[in-house]
Amino acid sequence: MSQLALIIDLNVCVGCHACVTSCKEWNTSGWAGPLVDENPYDRDPTGTFFNRVQTYEVGEFPYTETVHFPKSCLHCEDPPCVPVCPTGASYKRPEDGIVLVDYDKCIGCLYCSWACPYGCREYDVQERVMTKCTLCVDRIYDVNLRASERKPACVLACPTSARLFGDVHDPTSEVSIMIREQGGYPLMPEWSTRPANHYLPRRRTQIRLHEDELIRADNPLKKEGVLPPPPPDQATLDEITTW
Amino acid sequence: MHPALSVIFFTTLMGAGQGLFLALYTAQLYAAVRILPWQASPTFYALGSLLALLLVLGGMAASFFHLGRPERSWRSAAMWRTSWLSREVVMLPVTAGLMVVYGGIHALGLDTTLFTIGGFIAVDLTILVGLVAAVAILGLFLSTAMIYASLRFLQEWHGPLTVLNFVLLGCASGFTLATAFASTLASGMAVFYTNWAVVLTAAALVTRGASLLVNGRRRPKSTLESAIGVRHPQIRQITQGAMGGSFNTREFFHHQSAMRVAATRWAFLVLVFPLPIALLITTEVSDNPGPAIAAFCLQFLGLLAERWSFFADARHPQNLYYQAIA
Numbered sequence: 001m002s003q004l005a006l007i008i009d010l011n012v013c014v015g016c017h018a019c020v021t022s023c024k025e026w027n028t029s030g031w032a033g034p035l036v037d038e039n040p041y042d043r044d045p046t047g048t049f050f051n052r053v054q055t056y057e058v059g060e061f062p063y064t065e066t067v068h069f070p071k072s073c074l075h076c077e078d079p080p081c082v083p084v085c086p087t088g089a090s091y092k093r094p095e096d097g098i099v100l101v102d103y104d105k106c107i108g109c110l111y112c113s114w115a116c117p118y119g120c121r122e123y124d125v126q127e128r129v130m131t132k133c134t135l136c137v138d139r140i141y142d143v144n145l146r147a148s149e150r151k152p153a154c155v156l157a158c159p160t161s162a163r164l165f166g167d168v169h170d171p172t173s174e175v176s177i178m179i180r181e182q183g184g185y186p187l188m189p190e191w192s193t194r195p196a197n198h199y200l201p202r203r204r205t206q207i208r209l210h211e212d213e214l215i216r217a218d219n220p221l222k223k224e225g226v227l228p229p230p231p232p233d234q235a236t237l238d239e240i241t242t243w
Numbered sequence: 244m245h246p247a248l249s250v251i252f253f254t255t256l257m258g259a260g261q262g263l264f265l266a267l268y269t270a271q272l273y274a275a276v277r278i279l280p281w282q283a284s285p286t287f288y289a290l291g292s293l294l295a296l297l298l299v300l301g302g303m304a305a306s307f308f309h310l311g312r313p314e315r316s317w318r319s320a321a322m323w324r325t326s327w328l329s330r331e332v333v334m335l336p337v338t339a340g341l342m343v344v345y346g347g348i349h350a351l352g353l354d355t356t357l358f359t360i361g362g363f364i365a366v367d368l369t370i371l372v373g374l375v376a377a378v379a380i381l382g383l384f385l386s387t388a389m390i391y392a393s394l395r396f397l398q399e400w401h402g403p404l405t406v407l408n409f410v411l412l413g414c415a416s417g418f419t420l421a422t423a424f425a426s427t428l429a430s431g432m433a434v435f436y437t438n439w440a441v442v443l444t445a446a447a448l449v450t451r452g453a454s455l456l457v458n459g460r461r462r463p464k465s466t467l468e469s470a471i472g473v474r475h476p477q478i479r480q481i482t483q484g485a486m487g488g489s490f491n492t493r494e495f496f497h498h499q500s501a502m503r504v505a506a507t508r509w510a511f512l513v514l515v516f517p518l519p520i521a522l523l524i525t526t527e528v529s530d531n532p533g534p535a536i537a538a539f540c541l542q543f544l545g546l547l548a549e550r551w552s553f554f555a556d557a558r559h560p561q562n563l564y565y566q567a568i569a
Contacts, residue, residue, distance in 0.1 A: 020484070045487035052484030054564065056467070058475045069471050071484070071564060083325035084393075086332060087318040107319055108311020110494065111328050114244070117396040117465065119491045119561025128311030185472050188560065190464050191396050199472055 002167040003077060003097035004135055005196035006155065007175045007184060008070050011203050012162035015053055015068030022157030023051040023072070023133075030138055032103060036126045048122045050133040051154055067202060070163070072154070073120040073133035074187060074195030075099050081112040081121065090130070097169075097196055098135045106130050117191050140165075168196055244397070245494050246554035249308035254387060255416070255546045256305060258409065260298030261380045262417015263424070264342055266439065267291040268373040270421075270432055276364055279435060285349040287430050288369070292346025294424060295417075299339050327393055331386035338383045341376035345369055384410045391553075398461055399557040404454040411447035412515070412549065416542055418443050419519055423539045426532035433535065437523050444523075444542070448516040451549070455508070458556055465560040480566040491565050497555040508552050514545025 027050060028035040037047035051072040058065045075092075079099050082090050089105035090112050092098070101112075106129035113121040113130060124131045136152035139145065149156065155165045166175035175198075178184060184198035215222075230236065267288055274282040307313040322329040348354050348369050356365045388409035391400040418440035426433040467478040483492075497504065522538035 017484075039487075046489055047485075047487075049485070049489070054484045055481040056471060056473070057479045057481050058473050058477065060477055066481070067471065067473060080395075083322075084328065086320070086322050086326045086329035087315070088322050089318075105315070105318055106312065107315045109309065109319070109328065110311075111326075111390070113490070113494060114397070114559070115394055117560045119495065119559070119564055121490075123311070123490045123494070125490075187472055188465050188469050190469055191560075201472065 001094070001097070001169060003075070003169045003196050004140070004165070005075055005097070005168045005175065005198065006072070006135070006152065007164040007166070007168075007178050007198050007200060009162045009164070009178075009182075009200040010067055010069065011200060012160045013053070013068045013070060014160055014162075015055055015066075016159065017053050018157040018159055019070055019154035019163060020049065020051050020053055022153045024049060026136060026139065026153035027134070032131075033127065035122075035131070036124050038125065048124055048131060050122060050131070065202065070154075071118070071120070072197070073099060073135075074118060074193075074197040075133075075135060077194035077196055078192065080115045080117070080191070080193055084111050084115045086111065096167075098137055099132070100134055100137065101130050101132055103127065103129050103131070117188055117193065118195075135165075168198070244554045244557045244559055245497060246551040247309055249305050251547055251550040251554075252305035253302045253309070254409070254550055255543065256298050256302035257383070257387065258413025258546070259416040259420055259543065260295045260302065261338070261384060262414040263291060263298065263420045264295040264345075264380055264417070265377060265414060266418045266421035266436060267295070268345075268377050269439065270435060271370065271373060273435070275367070275370055279432075281431070283430050283432055285352060285354065287425075287428060287432070289346045289350035290428070291421070291424060292342050292349065294420075296339060296342045296346065299335070299342065303335060303339075327386050327389040331383065331390060334379060334383040334386050338376065338379045341372065341379050345372045345376050348372060381410070384413060391557075396465070396560050397557045398464065399454075399458045400553075402454075402457075404450055404457065407450040408447065408454060408553075411443060411450055412546060415440060415443040415447045415515075415519075416539070416546055419523065419535070419539045419542050422523060422526060423532060423535035426526060426530070426535045429530065429532075433532075434527060437527050437535070440538075441520050441523050444516055444520055451515075463558060463560065465563060467563050470560070470563040480564075483565050483567060486568060489565075491561060495559040495562050495565075499555065504552070504555050507548050507555070511545045511548035511552055514541050515549055516545075518542075518545075 024035060035048040039045045040047065051070060054069045054071055056067045056069055058067055075098055079092055082092050082099065086109065087105045087107055089102045091100060093100060108128045108130065110123060113123065120132060122131050140150050140152065142150060151165045155163045164175050164178060166173040168175050168179065170176060178200060179198045182200045184200050186195040186198055270279065270283060271288065273279040310316055319332045320329055323333050354367050354369045356367050359365050385406060388406040392402060392405040395401050418436055422433055422436040422440050425436050468474060519538040519542040522534040526535045
């Protein structure tokens with residue numbers, strides 16, 4: 001059983017919103033019809049977005065750090081939005097773990113959006129059904145695309161490769177190794193929803209130097225430079241030993 | 244959470260209808276075991292069932308306004324194994340149907356004594372039908388309340404107090420309506436209902452007050468730290484990623500000032516509990532149905548405020564992600 005997911009590296013994300021626009025572009029021109037925008041060029045614009053980049057400031061000036069935080073559906077392994085759906089429109093695909101909504105079955109009762117602690121569901125006000133991130137399910141299996149392009153639109157758009165896509169159940173996959181070795185973590189672990197998407201933390205690359213690495217033990221007088229040649233009458237190492 | 248008018252009317256109307264039916268059945272049961280001196284006329288039960296049915300159907304009509312695609316609502320019974328909303332959809336027509344049967348048997352005079360217990364307690368057909376209907380009503384109450392109580396991260400809703408409140412507030416409203424109904428028909432049952440209505444309203448005050456106290460000192464489990472996974476006590480959102488509003492900013496917050504929320508809370512605390520109790524007590528000494536009708540109307544108005552407050556008090560953890568526009 002595989003579980004496809006995104007890994008988002010907060011250490012690399014620069015907050016450029018390329019994933020947001022790319023997601024919007026791909027999903028608004030897909031088979032499910034446009035992602036609705038209302039008053040896009042007017043006062044109080046609002047619209048449907050499956051992916052957003054948020055920005056947080058951590059700490060107090062001058063010790064602050066800016067964290068850009070892309071947020072989309074986490075495709076939980078234990079999705080609370082699925083069992084509450086009265087019609088079965090909301091479901092989790094057993095073969096690859098993608099959480100999807102059947103737009104033809106949804107009655108728009110909003111109950112699944114109440115049941116998602118992350119606020120990752122988007123109500124389409126014109127179609128009057130619930131929509132959400134599909135992990136570009138209409139793209140990742142498309143054999144007409146080159147193999148390297150069978151990835152979610154957001155992953156392809158990211159200029160810094162802050163987004164990785166893969167199977168988190170396969171322990172040898174790139175994403176699993178990243179989670180394991182780079183400290184990948186899920187959001188709001190307190191609700192035991194087991195999100196498939198993981199985030200890699202902000203981390204600083206630094207070398208730890210120890211005191212004895214700065215002082216050469218074999219040079220106690222701390223004199224650097226080319227040593228003077230030995231006097232001519234002194235036996236050299238070659239004369240003492242035959243090796 | 245954003246309090247939707249459709250859901251507010253749905254739950255309050257249904258609660259009153261279900262409570263009224265339980266009131267009718269309680270009286271019939273009391274009379275059957277001879278605690279009440281006489282049995283009310285079949286017309287009383289038939290008209291009462293009709294009123295309860297109309298309230299339930301009114302609530303059902305209101306619920307359709309909450310759906311984006313009401314024409315597909317027939318699909319919503321499918322997932323009764325996992326979804327309390329689906330279970331509610333199943334229980335609703337069952338309850339309404341049993342109300343029709345119960346009221347119909349009374350109205351058409353088809354009620355017969357099936358058997359007697361100890362040669363003294365007559366068990367009528369309607370007693371059995373009413374029993375099934377009462378169980379269905381309790382199941383419907385449970386389903387409605389569990390829709391809210393089952394959402395574990397809406398901590399204000401998640402707990403047995405939510406279920407108790409839905410049942411007791413619905414019954415209080417229904418028994419108050421039964422008092423008004425009985426005193427209007429002058430059927431002599433008014434005193435019986437008054438006592439029950441006062442007791443149930445007082446019980447509802449205890450449980451609803453308890454939920455207010457518990458929620459007042461509740462600390463949310465989720466914080467910005469766990470929401471974005473950065474371990475630091477001071478995190479501030481700079482932008483939520485959108486300049487305008489979104490579904491996330493509309494659906495999960497009440498958008499009212501803290502003062503208005505507090506005012507609504509006080510309004511329902513006065514309208515639902517002390518005022519109806521005072522009015523109900525005055526009906527015990529006079530035959531005038533006016534105070535009882537006023538008690539029901541005020542209490543129902545208060546229950547609308549109570550349900551609004553119930554939604555407004557629930558703090559959804561997703562709001563952590565939507566603190567700042569830009």
